[in-house]
Amino acid sequence: MKPHQLILIVEDDEAISRLLQLSFKQLGHKTLLAKDRQNALREIQTRNPDIILLDLGLPDGDGKELIKTVRALLSIPIIVVSARSDEEEIIAALDAGADDYVTKPFSTNELLARVRSTQRRFMMHHSSDSLITCNDITIDVENFSALKGDQPLKLTPTEFNLLKYFVLHRNQVLTHGKILKEVWGIAYEYEMQYLRTYVNALRKKIETNTTSPLYIQTELGIGYRFICTTPN
């Protein structure tokens, strides 16, 4: 994480917002605090924060509405930090456009790690470099080719697109619906069998052991998370 970032904390619980402010200040970042959606939106529009940490249960309504508003306007990473831990709520927040979801109570170290990985993904998404690596996998976005170690991966166009989507959204929980919409198109949002078939095919090509995959992890009932342990 780059130093001197501006973190917007949207949180109405004072104990939690104090903890978050303190943790980021110790790392040399600046923080802004908004206790409801209305103030959050004003801070976003006037102060241009680098990342947003968002509680969902806010005094003036559901934080998910704020995610949709921000997504329509700007490209800022948003991490939901919420006590709501049921699958439906997590899926709804991710589908609204959140980049990650951390449930309360959380460990500060884990939250900071999620912030770092979200920002790395964001930077990668906006970089013009056509080569992207993740552990021993390298993909060339412009030439539609991929390597595992020094061996070329023989991928169909859909497998390639799925792998590219995973690598660009590395270490992030991706819902089934979101992957289907982004890789196949909006009409395919509910075609879970497509996704399962392609994930299985891709695992056979990239995983050393498909019964305990290291790259494509299943997030039960929610979707998948593509694991990269190397920073890009």
Ligand code: CA
């Ligand atoms: Ca709250």
